[in-house]
Every structure is written in C-alpha cells, then in structure tokens.
Amino acid sequence: MKLSLTRACCRSYTFPIFRKPSSVLPRAIFHQSLSSSSSSSLKPKTPLFLRPPKHSATFSDLKKWHDWANTLAYEVGSSFADSDNGPDSSILCRELKWLLEDSLEDNSLIPHLGIENNPNSVKLRIALDELYGLWKERIEKRKPFQYLVGCEHWRDLVLCVEEGVFIPRPETELIVDLVNEVVRDNEQLRNGIWVDLGTGSGAIAVGIGRILGSKGKVIAVDLNPLAATVAAFNAHRYGLQDVIEIQQGSWFETLKGFEGKLSGVLSNPPYIPSDDICGLQSEVGKHEPILALDGGLDGMDDLLHLCNGAASMLKPGGFFTFETNGEKQCKFLVDYLENDCSGSFCNVSIVSDFAGIQRFVTGFRRAL
C-alpha cells in the first residue's frame, strides 16, 4: 500500500490553516482522528461481511432478535421521515434484512428463520448481543446503517466505511459515469493522472481506478487521516494499490509539481451551507464527519477553491467534475468558471442527478 502517513505523523495539527476558520470543529470525530493517527497505526475496522463467522446462535434465538428488531422498525412508522426526512419503517425493514445478510455466514438459511422453534444453530459474523446493541443504536441513536455493517454498496463496489468517514452517496456514482464517457474515446486522458480531492472512503478513486487505462493513475487526497487509511484499504481490496496513491493533505496542497499536468480533477467537497448543518437528518448531522459536509457560509468555500486550483493544475484538455448542493451553486459556479477564470475553461456544463436536481458542474481546461 502506498499510504504515506508521514505527514500525519510529523505535522502539527493546525487545521485552521487549511480549513476556513469559520468551520465548526467536528468534536468527537476530530478527536478520534487525531488520537489514532498519532500512533501511526490507523487500522480500518473490518466490515461485518468480511469478518470470520466465529459466533453462533440457534435459529430460534436469532428469530427472536429478528422479530424484536422488526417490531422496533415498525414502531418507527413515518416519525423519522416526518421529523427530518429520515428513514421510514419500510426502509428500516430492508436495512434489517441486509444486516442479517451481512451477519450470516450462509444467506440461504434466511428462509429457515420463519420456522418456529428451530433448534439448529447458525454461524454468525457477530455475537447476537452485539446485534441487539447495533439495532438499538440504529433506531434510538439514528446511527447510519452503513456504520452498523461497516460498508456501503456503491455502484458495483462494496466499500468499507466507519464512523469518522463520510459515507459515499448514490448521487456521486454518476461522477464515474461522467468520467467514463470522457475517457472512452480519449486515450490520452485515459492514461493520465487523475485526482480525487476529499476522497473520503475512496469511492470515486476506486470507481475511476477501474476504468482508466493501464498507464492511468489516481491520486486520492483527504485531510482526514482515518479517511486516508480507509481509502487505502478500499483501493487495496479492489487490487488498485498500484493505480491509486493515497495522500493525506488539503486539496491541492500535496500536489506541488503537478501544475498543468493533471488529466482530471474530481471532487465531492463539503458544500452544505453552515447554517443548514444543524437541521440535517440525524443520521448525517449527528454521525457523519462535519469536515466532509460543511462548505462555509454559502457552502461554496471549497468549491471555489477547487475551481481556482483546477485552472492551474489541469493540463490543456483536462476534465473536471465537482459535485454541488444543487441548482444555485451550479449556476453560480458556471458563471464563475466562464467569466472569472480568465477563459481557462471550456464546455462548462451542469449535469443533473437522477432526482432531477442540478448536481454536477463539469468542464474542460481550455487548450492553449
């Protein structure tokens, strides 16, 4: 693994230097990152589905848990959805099914759960009492499902995630499709250097790492050392350790020497306006790293920084895509890229996500 944690170990953590001073410090999460990185032995947690099945329970005990968990899920009704657009019972029930799938060694046994008083036992990747604890956290604490199972299914990938690392969103899957369209007929870009800034779990990096050509490289950067380790783990799991280089740092900071050389700049930066943070859905606001969410007063701090950086870092003909908060940010950025970047870009356009929300700004570095 090409994870270089040297920076993590030797630099003094003065985040405000590369973070806007206004940003709220994500308390617990920040603390965790710092303390674990200082030991330089950051190890990502193994997601549930990859753990050895060293626990066991009888069918009837497992069924008892399942019935209990189901009841909790049903009792939620639409209360979460009504209060902060959270999950309703049907979504929770589906999550319960997936939790069971990830916990069981042999998924084909699931139908046997319906049989009353089945005395046979079944192998589990997690102890039964831990399952009780997990589901309680899901319902009572609104802990995201992905942190329960330690993974997120994203595109055709299963990415390891854990508390402190932003969970990749379905919308972001489209960035890989956008890149795919661009590199399909452009061998030069396909074999160039791409960067994924604020990579988090490494989703975009792994996604495009698999579609680039044999000479193509991805540099995945994240400020959060835990995210960097998780991204490295995910890259390794997909055999991309020679394609993806993980760096810990802020945006373009570590990329000195690549000015005018990058084939692509991709990012899903924090873009939520600071004022909106406190009203977020509990799963997001209470559990996910605010570092990955808060984009400053109007949510544009990092996006503007990325636009400026892309102008100097991309090579002529290089491609960029940034995810945004929606129509307002998209329109602002298009205007900014076309009028305030001294003609650096061309073919700037807006791409909507599947919900019809204008989500991405894309474009190319103008050829000189």
Place this chain on the structure above:
Amino acid sequence: MSSFILKRSRNSSSFLFQNPSNKSATLNSSQPNNLIYSSQNHTVFHSGFSTFLLNNMKNPSSSYSTLSRRMHRNLKDMILASGFSVLSVRSPSGSNEVVVFPRGCGLFGTWAAVEPSTSDGLTVDGIVANNWAILDESESDWKSHAAAIAQSIQVIKRRLQWKKLKVRLNLLSAELNKPDLWDDPVHAGKISREHGSLMGKVKEVKAFEQELLEHIDMIKLAREENDTDLESESLQALLSMRRNSKERELEALLSGEQDPCSCYIEVQAGAGGTESMDWASMVMQMYKSWAQRRGYVVTLMDEMPGEIAGIKRATIKVDGEYAFGYAKAEVGAHRLVRISPFDSSKRRHTSFAAVAVIPMLGDGSTRVQINESDLRIERFRAGGAGGQHVNTTESAVRIVHIPTGVTATCQNERSQHQNKASAMAVLQSRLDQLEMARQAQMNAQHTQSLTEISWGNQIRTYVLHPYRMVKDLRTNYEVSDPDSVLEGDLDGFILSYLSASLDKDEDGQ
C-alpha cells in the same frame, strides 16, 4: 381432414390409401409423420444421392435382412435430409424396393416420410388402436408395456404440437435452403437455431418410437427362436422405457421456445383497497414459496406496499430452468372469496389480484435494442435536497422508455447503480415481451403485460368462506385445501393447465 398414409406390409405390395377420417385417428395423430428431415448438411446432398443410397438402389433385390434396420433408418434419414422423399417398400416376393423422388414432385407435396413400424407392420398408432390392456408395471406383459409407451408417445407428440411442428420445420427447412440466407447472419442464426432445436425434439421422439418398435421385434424374434434370455432382456428394456416415458411426457409440456427461460412474476392488486392489497401479497407469497419449492432463486425486484397492509404491486425475479415454462400458466386474474380481516363487520369480500409473467430471454434470442437516449432515469421517491444532506439506503430508480412509455423500477439492491442495472434488465425483458407479442401471436396468451390483463380474464378462484376450495376455471382442476395452495403447492394446477392447453391447441387443428 384427409391425408394419405403409406404403410409397409408383409403381405401386400405398396399401396396408398386414404386414411379413414374417423375421430380417433384425428385425435391420436395417426396422420403420416411425413417429415422432411432436413439438416445443416443438406447442401452436400443437393448435388446428388449418397453413394450408399445409390448402391442400394442399384441392387433392389437385396433381401430385407441384409438391408438392416440400421441401414433402413440411416438411409431414410439421409435421403430425407437431402430433400428427397423415399418410400422403402417390401414387396410380397421379399425383395426390397426403394423409391426415391425429389421433394415437391411427389404425391406428398413437400413432405413425405414413412411411419416407422415393426417388421410385421405394427406402428405406434396401431398399438394404441389395438387397445391392449395396460396392466401394472410389475406385470411382465410386453403388450401392456408397449401400449403404455405408445400412449405416451402419442401424448408427447400432442404436447409438442406435432403437426404444427412439422409445418414449422418445413418452413424453416425451406428458409435454410435459400442461397441468400446468410446475407443476414442474425436472421440466419435465429432460423438455424430454431431449426436445430425443433429437429432435436423430432429426432428424440422418433428415436424413442423406433426403440419401442425394435424391442417389440426382438421379443417376437425371441419367441420364434425360444430365446428366453433375449425375451426377458427386451422386456426389461420395455419396462425402463415405460418408466422413462412419463418423464418425457412432462418434458414435452415445456417445449416452447421461451419455456426454459428464467422469468419475472408480477402481481398487482385489484380494486378494493386493503383487502385486495392483502390478497396481492398473499398471491406473491404463494409464488415465492412455489419457486423456492422448485429450487428456483427468488429475488424481490420491486414492491409498492399498501398503506395499511399488503402490496399494491410487486415484481420478483425467478431464476432457474423452465421457470417461465411453468409460471406462464399463472397469467391472469386470481379471485379470492373470504371474510375480510380488515372488515370490522365481518362481511364476505371478493377481491382480485392480477398476475403477469415475463420471460427473460437468453443471449441467443433476439433482444430489442434499447437506445440510451430514449431513456429517462429518475430516482424513485426522491425528496429534499439529496446529496450530502441525506443518508438513505433507499436508492431505487425508475427507468422510463420514452417511445413506448414502458417503465421499470428496482429498489431492492443496495446501490443505485445496481438498482439501475436490475431495472434495466426488467425494462429489457418488458420491451422484448412487447416485441414478441407484436411479432407473433402464437404466444399472445402468455405474453400480456399486467396492464393488458383484463380483470375479466379470471383464471382461478380461491374460496376460504363459506366453504374451502381452490378451483381453476380453465381446467376445472380443484383442490379442497386452499392453505396448501397458498403455501405454494401449485404444480397440480400448472401441469393440468399446461397439458389441457396443449391438448386443446392440437384438437383445434
């Protein structure tokens, strides 16, 4: 229907006579099985007769015994493969005559063949016509075995729609003979695949028929020569054929082109609110259990739950051999009569659920080409700002095929990408099905989509009150234990429908 039949007889020279057009003859498909055996190697034979054939033609006086049965069979196949018709006739003098004439200029039009028979002229239809008593398998009576097997062969032929099969095979052969066939390789591939598959079925039945007749010959021979070993050996062979024949009858039920495919099963609740939505979910559960019993892999693709209970509609994928072949028997409206648990005044309710079944065509079939630009992909149940604001495991997408308005949704996968891929597969199958229905009406009854199934197309009634019964309105097949049916014990209904519908089709000829 009048047709000609040619029989070879020990005591008479060849003669043609009109098949007595009595009822039983029609039903038992005793029309001549005058099939053209055309195969890929027809071009070889086009240039002329095979030397094997010519040698034997030059030597018509060779005795029947030297013209062995093997040769007889091979010869027939070979000649027929060439597009020539042959009549192999044994004259009273014991000499063998082979008459060959080119296809299309004989009395038999484009098809002619000899019905296989034993050395003394007994055919499969002849055996059935003899009405030999069919005794228990344990009785060592060759006539009983032979009669049972012969009956099975007739059932198999009926189920394979033997007459339609012949017509189709002739059409395909004619098509294959066209010199410009391979100018359109896709079409040619389709034709030759279908031809090969039909040919395979015909050959299998023919071989089974021939085997029966050979064993009968052997038994007669053994008796003439008092060879008890040979007799009991042949008797054993007949017995194992008899056991095997039931299985073949079943297989013949599923001889449609799409029958081996996996499929989607869709259930939609009729009018009537919660009671009918509950019924729809019971029906869906019935199919899930049925599929699991059969060893199929069931995946929920899409489900729209009812507000209080049940489902408005749902789609499952049923993966496994012959899933479509069986499930297609379930297409239509299913009616439930019971005291509704959702009715506080305990009244009796009647509700409906519609069932549609869509085959998932294999790679070999022609698929509809879907143009990316014709698609609109939307996030299902989208709300709010999305993106980083929302953490949801709900990533269902709906794909709309704009030109046809056909849509597909999948919400059961764990990523949006996978939901999209699954929804695309459903959409592809729906469009394929539309195309199939457009191209051919032969399968129209099985290829209706949910929206096209009229609620009047009721196929089965499930009564839980005031009495208990499930009855199929198409076949009148009924059982008095609705619970077992709702737990997925559907095979009785399915098999009776499949055999009844094939029998009906054949009678309608």
